[in-house]
Amino acid sequence: MGKFAEIENEIDLFTAKIHEFATAELGCHYPKHVFEQISMLQGEAPPGKAFNAIVIGEQLLVLFGDYAALDPFDYEMPRLVLSGITYRDSMGLNRLRLVLGNEVPVEYRKMIDEELTKYDDKVHVHYMD
Helix, strand or coil: CCHHHHHHHHHHHHHHHHHHHHHHHCCCCCCHHHHHCEEEEEEEECCCEEEEEEEECCCEEEEEECCCCCCCCCCHHHHHHHHHHHHHHHCCCCEEEEEEECCCCHHHHHHHHHHHCCCCCCEEEEEEC
16 A cells, blocks of 8 residues: 555545544534545634634534633633634634533533523533543
8 A cells, every 4th residue: 555545545534533523522513525624723722722723524524622611601611612703703614512521520511501502502512532
């Protein structure tokens, strides 16, 4: 197998993993063709937290980050959500999924869910390992 074939194989595996993650873990059921365009982003979001993001098919923005320490009643969580919404809307995307770790305390999860209802029904949070 040549280098080009190896790279194509890795891309196919990556695309399949993203498709599986979005459908199985996030409950997204976009048609398969939506997954033909996947972008990865890395950067820093307010309030200075590193993040990774995936943009799937000009439909979905998935934000990953170390947000466990964010207090939902503090300004940081709303700023994070608003920056995600702003990016989602500026790119013409349909949904925003915020992926938080399971270490987020249960009492914070309820507060985060309540915070998200202040925005729109196209923002969802998921807790996972």
